[in-house]
Amino acid sequence: MKETLTGAWRLLSIAWRVDWRKTVTAVVLMMAGAVAAPLLAAFLGLMTDAVVDGRTGDAGGYGVVVAVLAVVTLSFGNFAHVAYFELAELAELHFVEELMTLSNGYEGIEHHERPDYADLVTVLQPESRRFPNALQALFSTFGLLLAVVFTAVLLARLNPLLLLLPLAAVPPLIAGRKAEAITDRARTDTAQPTRIALNLFRLASSARFAGELRVFRMSDELRRRHAELWETTSRGLWHANTRAALVRAAGQTVFGLAYMGAMILVIREAIAGHHGVGDVVLVISLATQVNRQVASAVNLLGDLQRMAGTLRRMDTMRGLVTTAAATAPAQRPSAETAPGAGRQTPPETFTRGIELEGVDFAYPGTDTPVLTDVSLTLPAGSTVAVIGENGAGKSTLVKLLCGLYRPSRGRVLLDGTDLRQLPAEQWRERIAAGFQDFVRYELPARSTVGLGDLPRIDDDTSVRAALEKAHATDLIGQLADGLDTQLGTSYTEGAELSGGQWQKLALGRALMRETPLLLVLDEPTSALDPEAEHHLFERYAAQARTLGASTGAITLLVSHRFSTVRMADLIVVVRDGRIVETGDHTALMKAGGLYAELFELQALAYK
Numbered sequence: 381m382k383e384t385l386t387g388a389w390r391l392l393s394i395a396w397r398v399d400w401r402k403t404v405t406a407v408v409l410m411m412a413g414a415v416a417a418p419l420l421a422a423f424l425g426l427m428t429d430a431v432v433d434g435r436t437g438d439a440g441g442y443g444v445v446v447a448v449l450a451v452v453t454l455s456f457g458n459f460a461h462v463a464y465f466e467l468a469e470l471a472e473l474h475f476v477e478e479l480m481t482l483s484n485g486y487e488g489i490e491h492h493e494r495p496d497y498a499d500l501v502t503v504l505q506p507e508s509r510r511f512p513n514a515l516q517a518l519f520s521t522f523g524l525l526l527a528v529v530f531t532a533v534l535l536a537r538l539n540p541l542l543l544l545l546p547l548a549a550v551p552p553l554i555a556g557r558k559a560e561a562i563t564d565r566a567r568t569d570t571a572q573p574t575r576i577a578l579n580l581f582r583l584a585s586s587a588r589f590a591g592e593l594r595v596f597r598m599s600d601e602l603r604r605r606h607a608e609l610w611e612t613t614s615r616g617l618w619h620a621n622t623r624a625a626l627v628r629a630a631g632q633t634v635f636g637l638a639y640m641g642a643m644i645l646v647i648r649e650a651i652a653g654h655h656g657v658g659d660v661v662l663v664i665s666l667a668t669q670v671n672r673q674v675a676s677a678v679n680l681l682g683d684l685q686r687m688a689g690t691l692r693r694m695d696t697m698r699g700l701v702t703t704a705a706a707t708a709p710a711q712r713p714s715a716e717t718a719p720g721a722g723r724q725t726p727p728e729t730f731t732r733g734i735e736l737e738g739v740d741f742a743y744p745g746t747d748t749p750v751l752t753d754v755s756l757t758l759p760a761g762s763t764v765a766v767i768g769e770n771g772a773g774k775s776t777l778v779k780l781l782c783g784l785y786r787p788s789r790g791r792v793l794l795d796g797t798d799l800r801q802l803p804a805e806q807w808r809e810r811i812a813a814g815f816q817d818f819v820r821y822e823l824p825a826r827s828t829v830g831l832g833d834l835p836r837i838d839d840d841t842s843v844r845a846a847l848e849k850a851h852a853t854d855l856i857g858q859l860a861d862g863l864d865t866q867l868g869t870s871y872t873e874g875a876e877l878s879g880g881q882w883q884k885l886a887l888g889r890a891l892m893r894e895t896p897l898l899l900v901l902d903e904p905t906s907a908l909d910p911e912a913e914h915h916l917f918e919r920y921a922a923q924a925r926t927l928g929a930s931t932g933a934i935t936l937l938v939s940h941r942f943s944t945v946r947m948a949d950l951i952v953v954v955r956d957g958r959i960v961e962t963g964d965h966t967a968l969m970k971a972g973g974l975y976a977e978l979f980e981l982q983a984l985a986y987k
């Protein structure tokens with residue numbers, strides 16, 4: 381109950397913050413509408429007595445009041461709905477924005493690796509649509525409380541024993557709370573299969589994967605797995621809903637018995653001449669209202685409890701993100717760092733470059749080391765290529781350099797300063813990156829590229845220059861409206877691009893920043909043919925050397941193509957999370973190790 385009350389209070393303060401005037405209007409209208417109902421019963425009783433006694437004038441007057449109260453009962457709720465509908469929309473927006481902020485607000489990405497975090501997002505996302513129900517429940521509860529007090533006073537006036545009727549409303553309330561707890565638990569328990577089923581649905585309904593699904597004839601298999609998961613989820617929810625319905629029915633039976641008792645009591649007293657016909661009408665009318673009040677109290681409590689659960693989950697999610705932020709190695713002082721060392725700013729230029737000292741790394745929630753004892757220097761002004769087999773740890777190394785994760789052990793130094801001591805966002809402003817799993821932003825082509833440097837997002841000249849560097853100027857000519865072309869099939873008129881075209885735009889985006897200190901290109905051209913990649917990188921490396929000579933900027937390239945890799949000043953060979961060779965192409969070929977072996981193999985394949 382405490383959680384529901386706290387949740388109701390928090391919901392009220394959200395509504396108040398969003399728009400206090402509309403909140404007050406909705407509460408007042410709801411309360412007026414709710415109080416009108418027991419008043420209507422009272423005047424109905426008075427009207428009946430006046431009719432029985434032949435007081436025509438009084439009966440007419442009471443009749444008018446009854447009619448007005450009936451209109452108030454029926455219509456005030458609707459006016460209140462108008463007031464809280466907009467409130468609910470704004471509250472929902474507020475909630476969804478907080479969800480998005482929590483997902484992206486913390487500088488690391490460790491929390492995204494946690495299954496409990498993913499489960500919370502699965503449950504919270506659809507729950508955000510329930511704000512209108514929750515606000516309606518909250519405002520109706522105020523009205524209901526007032527109506528219950530009014531009803532109780534009217535009943536007590538006739539016979540104090542009739543007060544047992546509102547009291548009998550308590551068991552259905554308790555049962556309703558228990559029932560909601562049962563279904564709430566089931567929602568958490570079924571979050572994982574729901575999430576997996578939704579992923580399968582996205583897979584099966586996305587144009588992007590349609591071809592592969594057809595070729596591998598996977599549609600039936602996906603459907604089967606989706607159905608299996610859905611069945612598991614539905615079965616879990618069905619069991620919970622059935623149990624909840626039985627618990628609710630048990631509570632309502634108690635009230636039903638009390639209702640019957642009240643009727644018998646009043647009718648017997650009327651027959652004995654202690655009450656008039658008007659009182660019988662009053663009690664029948666009030667008892668029906670109490671019945672309705674109980675039913676709606678159960679529903680309202682359920683809605684409020686559900687919203688309280690949603691707010692609790694939001695707190696848990698906030699806690700997970702905050703804990704991740706507080707306990708991430710990013711925030712912990714490193715053993716090698718002097719205690720109390722202040723945070724610093726990234727260097728303007730590199731003179732030494734980037735050094736990794738004895739770096740180990742395992743992904744959050746796993747014990748498997750992905751990088752082990754990595755010690756490496758990326759000299760200022762150099763072009764560095766990282767090669768290695770699939771899963772060797774190349775992209776992980778890139779993520780560590782971008783500060784997306786921090787080493788489990790060891791240090792990453794930027795011109796001698798520990799990356800931990802730098803505010804991550806300041807370091808990221810000095811990075812430009814093209815990732816292997818780049819995002820397909822469904823925006824106008826100009827913005828899709830311009831995003832790489834937000835202040836210049838719509839600057840045609842900068843966007844065209846970046847595309848020129850990415851060797852992608854021809855692509856804009858192929859789009860119906862050039863840079864104005866809306867991309868993505870979410871839009872009716874949106875253009876769908878090929879994988880290579882999307883990748884060219886992503887590369888252009890990576891090249892938007894003109895003077896990054898670190899440019900990371902993690903297989904940014906895998907969709908291009910080797911020759912095109914070679915020419916592109918050849919041109920790019922020449923520019924990078926000029927930039928590197930003046931600012932010490934480092935270019936880091938991850939590629940499986942040796943024709944490109946051989947151009948780098950330094951080649952780093954990664955195997956099973958360890959650096960096994962470093963040097964330039966000539967030195968590594970002379971050494972006759974893994975690099976030379978892989979180079980020969982690839983050269984043979986092209987002969």
Ligand SMILES: Nc1ncnc2c1ncn2[C@@H]1O[C@H](COP(=O)(O)OP(=O)(O)OP(=O)(O)O)[C@@H](O)[C@H]1O
Pocket residue numbers: 493743746750768769770771772773774775776777816
């Ligand atoms: N988010 C993650 N959570 C847990 N393990 C991960 C995660 N991402 C990668 N790994 C694991 O880390 C190891 C290194 O992955 P990484 O992506 O760095 O390899 P890579 O050398 O870039 O491979 P590729 O050439 O295939 O892109 C792999 O064994 C992979 O399974």
